[in-house]
Amino acid sequence: MAKTPDASAAEKKRLADEKKKLKEEQKKQKKEAKKRAKEIEAQEAELSADDESGGFFTVIATIGIILVWVAILCVVIKLDVGGFGSKVLTPLLKDVPVVNLILPNSQNSGNISTENGGYTNLNDATEQIKNLELQLQQAQTDNLKLQEDVANLKAENARLQEFEDKQVEFQRIKNEFYEEVVYAENGPGAEAYQKYYESMDPTTAEYLYKQVIAQLQEDKSVQDYASAYSSMKPKKAAAIFEQMTDNLNLAARILKTMSAENRGDILAEMDPAIAAKLTKIMDPES
Missing domain, CATH: 1.10.287 (Helix Hairpins)
Structure with missing residues (x-):
């Protein structure tokens, strides 16, 4: 069809x-x-x-x-343990400054001290x-x-x-x-791939099929929200969207699904700062 x-x-x-x-x-x-x-x-x-x-x-x-x-x-x-200091080193180092300070005194020769x-x-x-x-x-x-x-x-x-x-x-x-x-412009779309996944092997198909089904369900929910808000008065819908500051991404998706006329009427009734944020989310490259 x-x-x-x-x-x-x-x-x-x-x-x-x-x-x-x-x-x-x-x-x-x-x-x-x-x-x-x-x-x-x-x-x-x-x-x-x-x-x-x-x-x-x-x-x-x-x-x-x-x-x-x-x-x-x-x-x-x-x-001078064993006479090493007095008999061996003293003749060699007695005239060397500083170094000769480690040589034993004559009265300490052969004795052990704790000084x-x-x-x-x-x-x-x-x-x-x-x-x-x-x-x-x-x-x-x-x-x-x-x-x-x-x-x-x-x-x-x-x-x-x-x-x-x-x-x-x-x-x-x-x-x-x-x-x-x-999702290419001339691609078959998610629905066609849903049928294709159903013909694949069970393990791979289950994983991919769940992703596609979840996406389709989410898109359907957003479309339902868009229809509901489009039927409301713009001022009332704007007040509700202003309360969704903790989830502006969802609000932007709903607004983007609406017609340009309904979307413009609602944005015009909203706080300018929030409306600007939503516009930026809907068109991040602007």
Whole structure:
């Protein structure tokens, strides 16, 4: 059965509305993808900071052990343990400024004192070195574990990013299909594709059929609302639309489905600010 000119015009208008809606959804998806990319970048920056802090702690622990060893060596020389300071180093370093300060005094030769380093004997100093070595080993182990955790988290972020990219790409391809095939100006329209989906395999058909049916039902509801508001007085309809500030998109769809005359009468009775917002939604490129 051939469609009347009015029906064809309404169909083209509905398809144009759907095309604009799809463009809005694409813009929203692009914004969400950019937001997700920034979140992933922030997570990676935080993980890199944790990795650097672990390496810094290891360097500090290593420097601490070296300084303790140097202090112990100075104590051994100063206390002249085994005659090392007086018999070996004194003849070599006694005339070197600053360095000769670590050489033992003649009255302290062969004795052990607690004036320097805070150790009563060499065994205490050696025990402290062992403790520091254990701490360094533990720090290195913790650092390796932290690096492993960082690597795992980076790998998980990469996996999630890949999944998200694929999801965005799928949505883009689906939207292009709707725009170029289903909702094209010379396309068969959603009703024809409804029949086509019914002949497909059950799993795929069920998914696609539900989407088409939901869209058709939603369009029918909007048309019913448009008819109801068109039959009302413009001032009364305008007052109702002004109360829909929490869902201006729906109000815009209803108004756009009306005739230009009815739509203009209602907008003229509305608050100018709200009317401007609705006009912008109905024609975002204006």
